[in-house]
Amino acid sequence: MxxxxxxxxxxxxxxxxxxxxxxxxxxxxxxxxxxxxxxxxxxxxxxxxxxxxxxxxxxxxxxxxxxxxxxxxxxxxxxxxxxxxxxxxxxxxxxxxxxxxxxxxxxxxxxxxxxxxxxxxxxxxxxxxxxxxxxxxxxxxxxxxxxxxxxxxxxxxxxxxxxxxxxxxxxxxxxxxxxxxxxxxxxxxxxxxxxxxxxxxxxxxxxxxxxxxxxxxxxxxxxxxxxxxVQRPFRTVPFFDPGVWGGQWMKREFDLPDGPDNYAWGFDCVPxxxxxxxxxxxxxxxxxxxNVVLRHPEDLLGKPVFQRFGAEFPIRFDFLDTIEGGNLSLQVHPDADYARDRFGLSYTQDESYYILAAEPDAHVYLGLTDGTSPQHFFDALHEAQEGGGDLDVARYVNRLPTARHDHFSIPSGTIHCAGRGCMVLEISATPYIFTFKLWDWGRLGLDGRPRPIHAEHGQNVLKGDRDRTWVDAEILEQSEILVRDGTYVEERTGLHASEFIETRRHWFDSEVQQETGDSVHVLNLVQGDGAIIESPTAAFKPFVVGFAETFIIPATVGAYTFRPVTPGQACGMINAAVRT
CATH class of the missing domain: 3.40.50 (Rossmann fold)
Structure with missing residues (x-):
């Protein structure tokens, strides 16, 4: 498909x-x-x-x-x-x-x-x-x-x-x-x-x-x-944008227009x-x-989610493509208190990286290296910025190899970025502009201007205990198998306990039964040619999605199923919902 x-x-x-x-x-x-x-x-x-x-x-x-x-x-x-x-x-x-x-x-x-x-x-x-x-x-x-x-x-x-x-x-x-x-x-x-x-x-x-x-x-x-x-599964219309670090995977896999030199971002579920x-x-x-969020918030989100977030869609799925591209800017997000006090936000931008595809040398940067304090890092950062020199990022931030289907939680306050060679499905909270860029590898933006750096904000929010020891204990290899039934496996892949989004990954080759539980679900087919989403009571017509397509199941749908378009094909589906 x-x-x-x-x-x-x-x-x-x-x-x-x-x-x-x-x-x-x-x-x-x-x-x-x-x-x-x-x-x-x-x-x-x-x-x-x-x-x-x-x-x-x-x-x-x-x-x-x-x-x-x-x-x-x-x-x-x-x-x-x-x-x-x-x-x-x-x-x-x-x-x-x-x-x-x-x-x-x-x-x-x-x-x-x-x-x-x-x-x-x-x-x-x-x-x-x-x-x-x-x-x-x-x-x-x-x-x-x-x-x-x-x-x-x-x-x-x-x-x-x-x-x-x-x-x-x-x-x-x-x-x-x-x-x-x-x-x-x-x-x-x-x-x-x-x-x-x-x-x-x-x-x-x-x-x-x-x-x-x-x-x-x-x-x-x-x-x-x-x-x-809001009575059926649906997709929003995605849009794609080039960037200084953008890659080539989306252009090839999604058959996107040849106009831009690359595509960095793909926004597949940002209502x-x-x-x-x-x-x-x-x-x-x-x-x-x-319009559908503002018009039917409780039917779409579910009562508990609506009561917590109001008429705002709190989950975002987007793509970051660095395959044959470059590193994202080194960055950090504010915690909820800082976001509220400085920007008037009711919640903050916790996020995660799900790796849809990866080159052999793909990597992400995540957490300070053991023995590095925030002060050490920012001293080196300021010296590089003021002197026009380079920053030895791997000395201060963990450079972690990655492969397809890895899933990294990135709680607010954790220094991070996707490195070259990754096709990332970013699953995160919706306040998507609150990224404090710390280091941009000496690049200019596509407009020819220096990209904004917010080192002061970053220094205020970067958590010094998020080092390699913490990453190993809290982030890496945290998947938990919840159900194993023959070829069907359901795993909890994240996010971190401090984040409000729960993600479950389903490996399946036949029909899987699901229930919204009065919370909106956002899903993406991370493996397989296609899947068919159906209502056990025929409340909506069968809905077909292809590989890497994000779709929304409104809370009011209740029970639904999904199965491979190709019978018996091994497929993977990631499902995100708000923890209640």
Missing amino acids: TYDVRPEITVSGTAFAGWQAIRTTPIVTDNPSLRIECYPGVDVTGVLDAFDPGHEKLHVDTHDLRLPPNERADLLSPFLTDDRVFGTFAPPDTAPLEIADFLDDVLVSSVRDCINTHVRDGGSVLIAGPGAAYVATGTELDAAPLIYADMPRWEIQTRLRAGRGTWLAPEPFDDMLRAFKLGYFVEWRSADRCKMALFDDVDLFLDTTDPENPLATTGEDMRRALGAV EENSLLLAFDGGTLEVPAI
């Missing part, structure tokens, strides 16, 4: 494909005025022009109603800080920012008067952009249909790289890291809260991910579709940034995967 880079979810309902079909839906033709709420990143001018090509109506773009740049900067400052990478979700004595906070009250009041006058004089109005529904509140547009133009975060990042501005910073950034930080810490979260507040009232959902081929579906059909998603492809009758809409 070929790795599916565009997995679709078949749902009931109708899609309208193309601007002509969208403009001629009854929702549009029966109503001369429209409210078009847009997620940041949507081309608002393009949407207005598409709904009214002849400009016969009054167009209102909420970008024109924002506070002046200096006032927006004052609001953003407590959240963004001066760091290129890190901001905070919860600055002291500061409430979360909403879309409406960035609109100028005087301009909004004036536009509301203008809308009322125009409509009362017999005219029609199209108002579009982030905050459109808020601006229309209390005006003659209150009863106008509400259209929501949505966009996945990965598409937004693609547009930022192409030189597009953002809702809060209309001028293109010259630093992609700062652009991402603005979205991650403020813009996207405020837009998500706005979207969920409006979700039940939306009459038409609009997908302009491909601006030349827009699609839409009714609000009723979209709400029904998202409800159906905050991935999308879903909802295949309606008439077309397939691409929608943010975060």
Whole structure:
């Protein structure tokens, strides 16, 4: 089976494909005025022009109603800080920012008067952009249909790289890291809260991910579709990105495009940034995967997980490819207290490396060498950084050989990185940008700039007792066989007792019975051509996955089974869930 880079979810309902079909839906033709709420990143001018090509109506773009740049900067400052990478979700004595906070009250009041006058004089109005529904509140547009133009975060990042501005910073950034930080810490979260507040009232959902081929579906059909998603296994749409250390394995195994020199990352289950492809009758809409998390958190996550994490998907699966590539940056992650105090996070980025494939000399770096104190390491690190010399990493950090199917737990506070020659399935907690790079082997980023180093943060969180003795006792060869029944074996492979994710590996050549136990499961087929996931009660249609494909089993599914596509083939499946 070929790795599916565009997995679709078949749902009931109708899609309208193309601007002509969208403009001629009854929702549009029966109503001369429209409210078009847009997620940041949507081309608002393009949407207005598409709904009214002849400009016969009054167009209102909420970008024109924002506070002046200096006032927006004052609001953003407590959240963004001066760091290129890190901001905070919860600055002291500061409430979360909403879309409406960035609109100028005087301009909004004036536009509301203008809308009322125009409509009362017999005219029609199209108002579009982030905050459109808020601006229309209390005006003659209150009863106008509400259209929501949505966009996945990965598409937004693609547009930022192409030189597009953002809702809060209309001028293109010259630093992609700062652009991402603005979205991650403020813009996207405020837009998500706005979207969920409006979700039940939306009459038409609009997908302009491909601006030349827009699609839409009714609000009723979209709400029904998202409800159906959490009743079955599903995959998010993966995306892949090059990097300075990237390798060639994913390009070959997944048949990825030849454009980039390499692929470093593959994001196969990061619902905050991935999308879903909802295949309606008439077309397939691409929608943010975060919508199903925010809309149906308890059905998806399970009650105990939802009570602990709220409407956040806490497990992340992604790929790191260093085969024929280079070493990742030497790094460390903060513990939960540090993450909460410095960044406003409710949990931190514990993680693990599952080795899907390995070259003969593959290795990982993990833990300080015995006899090395954090002070010794950081003294050597500062000397190398300030003097422009090299750092003898293996003197201070354990260089461990690795092979296919090894699984390394990496609790927060442990120095680590994947070395050259590894194809890593990274199984971790979701706060994925909180990596403190310590040493980057003297490289520049793909943008030609030095990659950010956070040695001060690293020195604050690196745990000095995580040495080779600790690694041998706590990390290496920790797999525990839980069930052995003929050719079937179930093992607990991790993660470390201090981490909240439990991983089980199943070796099987026939049907295996599973139960979610009121917790979402995230799985990946780590060996074998393919597997079929089924419901013992036929509650969902058989779902087929191929090698290395990650998929989600919502908590509400309950009982499910998996078996090889090829009868009798020896397969391996890794399954991650939240410990409760």
